[in-house]
Amino acid sequence: MGLKYQNILVAIDGSKEADWAFQKGIEIAKRNGARMLLVHVIDTRSFALIDVYDSVIGDRAEKLAKDMLEKYQQQAMEAGLTDVQYEIEFGSPKIRIPRDIAKKHNVDLILCGATGMNMVERFFIGSVSEHITRYAPCDVLVVRTIKDAE
Structure with a gap:
């Protein structure tokens, strides 16, 4: 792997930390002339709380994710990036x-926010950023601060 990133994945979950990761991702992509892939995974574990899964719930979650990712895509293009795609997955x-998306798209850098889960949630389901860091086939940047923080 070289010193330039070509395919950058930014994990978007609607949190402020994911937004910070997105902002930093724009700067890194611009410096490297890289392609940016915005990814939102609709966590199907949350549907387990609903007695009868209704496809309307999944459709609604997908519509909200699409709207959110299209806004991020537009922002990235307005910032000067020319190759910005997005992907919505379930799971x-x-x-x-x-394990799946980064490999499928030959990603060489993943940016994700350090989300604010509490200790009990981390104990039972584990931190998403921790798992990404552990199992990613490429470099990972876990973002804890806003882009211009000193």
Whole structure:
């Protein structure tokens, strides 16, 4: 792997940390002339809480994700990037991002936010950023601060 990134994946979950990762991703992509892939994984574990899964719920979640990713895509293009795509998947984000999506798109850098899960949630389901870092086939940047923080 060289010193330039060519395919950058930014994990988008709607959190402020994911937004910070997106902002940093734009700068890295611009410096490297890289392609940016925005990814949102609709966590199907949350549907387990619903007695009868209704496809309307999944459709609604997908529509909201599409709207969110299209806004991020537009922002990236307005910032000067020319190759910005997005992908919406279903499943566990901590598994799908590093093991499936990153490999499928030949990603060489993943940016994700350090989300604010509490200790109990991390104990039971594990941190998404931790799993991405552990299982990604490429470099990972876990973002904890806003782009211009000192």
